[in-house]
Amino acid sequence: MLVDVSRETYGADQFAEQFDVSRETLACFETYAAMLAEWQGRMNLVGPATLAQTWERHFADSAQLVPLGAAPWLDLGAGAGLPGLVIALLGGGPVDLVEATGKKTEFLAAVAEATGIADQVRIHRSRIEAMPLLQPATIVARACASLSQLFDWGIRFAGPTTRWVLPKGARAADEIAEARLRFRFDHDLVPSVTDAQARIVVATNVRRR
């Protein structure tokens, strides 16, 4: 079901109701939102125009992915923790978050510490290509790269049953067609609850042609 409230009114209360978030967990998300706003003044964590819509554009957009995968998760290009920290805050961890930019990994560690989920996340300051091998049940990546590039980066972590949960915009079908030139995979397309045009690609059995 699409979020049926206007962007101006979607906030903590709507997020808590939509995702059945406890009061205690909601307090953690409020801490996260406040830290995002504070650190955004020092570095570009999220698109500046999206900061005012953090609860919908970032938290809800990430939270909708939780039921599509299973732990352990591997978040490629985690940035400000979207979706990796959101998944861990909602009890979906453990999550390995890979992020190349040192300042962003400092932010990730600070939020994990402040919200009490440090034991549910492993934060890797690394390029994805340089990561040691992990065996995630689910590989997730949001706003990081094309489907082909994500498969290229992630395939060494994946087996036939690994799920790939990859939110994509309106161009999901084009990216799938492009990826099919080089990879075989099964997939479902799940509508996004935050953007009527967007789709989430849920792929399994990804292998090179």
Ligand SMILES: C[S@@+](CC[C@H](N)C(=O)[O-])C[C@H]1O[C@@H](n2cnc3c(N)ncnc32)[C@H](O)[C@@H]1O
């Ligand atoms: C556009 S941001 C998206 C971040 C976050 N997933 C989100 O949805 O807000 C892409 C992130 O991927 C990181 N990144 C890009 N290529 C990477 C690589 N090869 N290894 C590790 N991180 C990478 C960038 O530093 C950046 O923080």
